[in-house]
Amino acid sequence: MAWLDEHTPHENDQDEMDEVIGVAANGGSVAFAETILPPDTRVVNYLLDYAQPDAIQWLLDNGFIKKNKDASAFAILTLARTGNLDLMKQVAKLHSRKRLNKDWIDKWDWAMDSASERGDLAMVKWMAEDRAGRAVLARIKDDSVFNICKMLDSAAKTGHIDVLQYLFEHGWPDEDADTLLNAAAGGQLDCVKWLLDNAPPYSQDNNADGCSKFAMDKPAQNDHLEVLKWQHANTDAGCTTSAMTNAAFNGHLEVCKWLHANRSEGCTASAVKFAIGNGHLHVAYWLRLRYPQFIPxxxxxxxxxxxxxxxxxxxxxxxxxxxxxxxxxxxxxxxxxxxxxxxxxxxxxxxxxxxxxxxxxxxxxxxxxxxx
Structure with missing residues (x-):
């Protein structure tokens, strides 16, 4: 990078140099970033919000993490995404969590979501047992608070049964009965089976059966034919016209054929338009033969x-x-x-x-x- 900076004919303006410095520093090349800093500027100014693990270690070693709780919250989120539990513990230890602000709880929530999606059970356990994790759980159970991150859904769609088991055993609720749907949408058949046998019972107003009328839509959209076959044979799950329509959108011909042969919902006229617009000629031709009434x-x-x-x-x-x-x-x-x-x-x-x-x-x- 230094050689390119010295030998390329293009003269970088300050905005371009700031971008180069930021990318280098946040990626861990702090020493190089320091060599191209503008006068009277500190490299830490480029780091606090977007630092990657090597850069976080540098911030930690130089005392900047301890001075900035907001930067620490961002660091927790980054380390959850990259799977560095040891460094996460070092960052978290620097700040008292007796008084947790909303930003810290938000980042902890998002970080747990990332760890769950990656299937990092050790990280999920440690974060859930921390005071901040308990605050996240309390907030999720509070019906007056809107929650975006849902670690159960994230673990389900990537098939991490061990994470699901831990979260269920420790009282993390499936607020919208979406966990089963997400497992099916992600093509995680083993996870679907496990959830049907092991998930806590849902309330009368919020249960898996209540979602069954569209439980097959996402697996169809995502080309998970084996999940569809199993749902059809072993559960009361259903689908809507969106199943075949969205399968056509994504070019999943075998899914369209199976739905046509085994389900009665059919598709909408949009299926033809989607197949043609996305260049799925084989699907468009099949739809023309089976649904000649749909003319774009x-x-x-x-x-x-x-x-x-x-x-x-x-x-x-x-x-x-x-x-x-x-x-x-x-x-x-x-x-x-x-x-x-x-x-x-x-x-x-x-x-x-x-x-x-x-x-x-x-x-x-x-x-x-x-x-x-």
Missing amino acids: EHNRLWKYPLNTFDMLIFLQDHYPTVLTLEFGRGTKSDLRYENARGGDHLIAQLLDPKYPGHPTESRQLVMWPIMI
């Missing part, structure tokens, strides 16, 4: 996948009514301007003879979901 409507191609040419040929062959003059003009315009990419101008040239002229309508709004 738009005044231009609604999304431009890498195989745009293939999808336009597919539309021409199987949905010819979609390719109106306005559709062709709008699509051609997008390929030349707003959505121009690589060789797309060649596709626009091919469209020219059949769809001459410019679009006369503005692009119709398309709501494209983000799958999580």
Whole structure:
């Protein structure tokens, strides 16, 4: 890095230098960062909120962690994400937790969530037994407080049964009965089975059966076919049209086929639009055969996948009514301007003879979901 700084022709401005210093220092290269500091500036100014483990160790060794409780809270969160329990204990020991502020409890909560997702049982135990961990548990049980982090859900979606067992045994509640759903969504079949046998009973108003009508939607979306088959054969879990629709969105043809053969919910017209827009030609073709009533409507191609040419040929062959003059003009315009990419101008040239002229309508709004 020093060689690049000395020999590259580009002259960095101060904003660029600040970014270089911050990346170097927070990544642990504190000594190098100190050699390129602006006059009258301390490297610690670049460190406190985003320090990684090596940089946290430097802050600890030089007494800065003890002076700044907010920086310590950030350090706890970083160390939970990276799995450094010994360093976490050193940081936590520097601060009294007899009076815990909201920021400290928030970071502790988020840190426990990260540790649970990684399956770090030793870290989860230590954090849960700390005074801050007990404060997090009290807050989770307080119905008047909104909680974002849910360590049970995080452990479930990554299949860490040992973490789930510990948390359940020590009174951590499954507030929204989401743990089972998250295990299924993550494709963690062993975890699903364990939860059905071992999770504490849910209240009448908040139970796994109450969520069963959509329990298969996420596994379908995420291509977890074995989970779907097991749920279908062994539980009362159900699904909605979102199951096949979202499977089509992600290109999961085998899931679509299985749902069609074994479930009655079907899909929505959006499934065709999603499959075409995301370039899943094999799914789009299958949907055309099974659900011919779903014909996409738009005044231009609604999304431009890498195989745009293939999808336009597919539309021409199987949905010819979609390719109106306005559709062709709008699509051609997008390929030349707003959505121009690589060789797309060649596709626009091919469209020219059949769809001459410019679009006369503005692009119709398309709501494209983000799958999580």
